[in-house]
Amino acid sequence: MPAPELRLVLAVSLDGRLAPATGGAAQLGGRGDRRVLEEALAWADGCLIGARTIRLHGSTCLIRDPDLLEQRSTQRRSDQPHALVVSRSGSFDPCLRFFQQPLQRWLLSPSAGSDLPPGFQQRRWLQDWPDLLRGLAEEGMQRLVLLGGAELAGQLLVQNLVDELQLTVVPQLLGGSHSWLPASLAFDPNTWRLEEQRGLGGDELLLRYRRLRA
Numbered sequence: 001m002p003a004p005e006l007r008l009v010l011a012v013s014l015d016g017r018l019a020p021a022t023g024g025a026a027q028l029g030g031r032g033d034r035r036v037l038e039e040a041l042a043w044a045d046g047c048l049i050g051a052r053t054i055r056l057h058g059s060t061c062l063i064r065d066p067d068l069l070e071q072r073s074t075q076r077r078s079d080q081p082h083a084l085v086v087s088r089s090g091s092f093d094p095c096l097r098f099f100q101q102p103l104q105r106w107l108l109s110p111s112a113g114s115d116l117p118p119g120f121q122q123r124r125w126l127q128d129w130p131d132l133l134r135g136l137a138e139e140g141m142q143r144l145v146l147l148g149g150a151e152l153a154g155q156l157l158v159q160n161l162v163d164e165l166q167l168t169v170v171p172q173l174l175g176g177s178h179s180w181l182p183a184s185l186a187f188d189p190n191t192w193r194l195e196e197q198r199g200l201g202g203d204e205l206l207l208r209y210r211r212l213r214a
């Protein structure tokens with residue numbers, strides 16, 4: 001079974017930040033960005049999300065647009081893609097709104113032996129990203145959206161596991177240290193082919209790049 005198709009979806013500032021200098025829960029995109037985010041969710045079987053992003057935001061993005069919900073229903077798919085939360089600690093406040101959201105929550109974690117935290121339906125062992133991704137594909141998750149944050153995105157990008165970048169560039173200069181990838185990473189010189197560029201209104205620009213394989 002081949003690895004799933006993996007698409008990184010982020011809103012980034014003109015200076016390449018994914019959160020304000022003060023950190024915290026970033027809400028960078030406007031209405032156009034929300035639509036393309038929901039379109040990506042409608043395409044996906046599952047969404048990879050870093051634990052810090054869930055803790056800071058308290059919830060994850062859901063598909064709300066009726067035409068996208070209808071499209072998934074016609075395809076006999078669940079309303080929402082599964083939320084695949086990546087965590088070493090497995091430590092979450094059970095009162096987070098995330099645990100009330102109408103979706104399947106799976107924990108991807110390298111820690112063995114501990115109980116499944118409340119609110120999660122399943123756990124998958126994360127020792128090695130390529131193995132885990134192949135396992136997810138075997139379970140029917142052939143299309144994955146990676147919703148960040150930077151720590152998680154960096155790991156998958158540096159291992160050449162991300163096939164597509166879907167970036168919404170928002171008209172802000174944020175400064176600070178929260179680049180959309182950790183500054184410590186060093187990449188092989190992969191190149192990316194521009195597949196789409198589209199104005200989203202509100203001075204936002206969608207850029208979709210596909211990784212060119214060696």
Ligand SMILES: NC(=O)c1ccc[n+]([C@@H]2O[C@H](COP(=O)([O-])OP(=O)(O)OC[C@H]3O[C@@H](n4cnc5c(N)ncnc54)[C@H](OP(=O)(O)O)[C@@H]3O)[C@@H](O)[C@H]2O)c1
Pocket residue numbers: 009010011012017018019023024025026027028049050051052053054056086087088089090091108109110126147148149150151152153155
């Ligand atoms: N602009 C956007 O589109 C966008 C999108 C998403 C997030 N954000 C922003 O990004 C920031 C959060 O990003 P972040 O980089 O700080 O954190 P993150 O990537 O969301 O989460 C990091 C956490 O993920 C877990 N993790 C990462 N790699 C792991 C691995 N290999 N195995 C097991 N667990 C692993 C760890 O969780 P544990 O601590 O539980 O062990 C780690 O602390 C927030 O400011 C958020 O608002 C922006």
